[in-house]
Amino acid sequence: MPVQIATFLMFEGKAEEAMTLYVSVFAGSQVISVEKYGPGEPGAEGSIKVAEFALAGHRMKCIDSPMKHGFTFTPSVSLFVDCADEAEFDRAFATLGEGGGVLMPPGNYGFSRKFAWISDRYGVSWQLNVP
CATH class of the missing domain: 3.30.720.100 (Signal recognition particle alu RNA binding heterodimer, srp9/1)
Incomplete structure (x- = not known):
């Protein structure tokens, strides 16, 4: 294998x-x-x-996890998503961002047309991008 x-x-x-x-x-x-x-x-x-x-x-x-642990997710590891278009970006941002937090709001940061970094309600970090 x-x-x-x-x-x-x-x-x-x-x-x-x-x-x-x-x-x-x-x-x-x-x-x-x-x-x-x-x-x-x-x-x-x-x-x-x-x-x-x-x-x-x-x-x-x-x-x-069947055991409690003293750690959770951290933004130092995130899922990077190249969205097909702005509609997909906006949908992902709204859905994943609900109940979470915004680390970088949607915007043009010079390295992409539209980018945002969010943490979802479970603590998982997502970098959303429109190349």
Whole structure:
């Protein structure tokens, strides 16, 4: 089997909700597989043991950690999205930004026509770009 690389996101009880939101934002995205915790397993029953999904062809995995941890997502790692056009950019900005925070508001920063950097309601950072 050849080497495969995927972005891996660890949540505490919000993995399925986040994955569903992300797949709804970008065309050509899909949930590939979902495995949930059952009775007597270490995670909360029905939460995500491991799920795989693709965002516009980019392979992703997520879990609901069965253990509490002292860290969360940070903007030092983000998902960079080259949007097809301004309509896709605006839709992604509105959907992903709802309940999150704006690190750089939409604008022309000289390196692209339209760019924004946001953190979604789960703490995942997104750089949105119209090249």
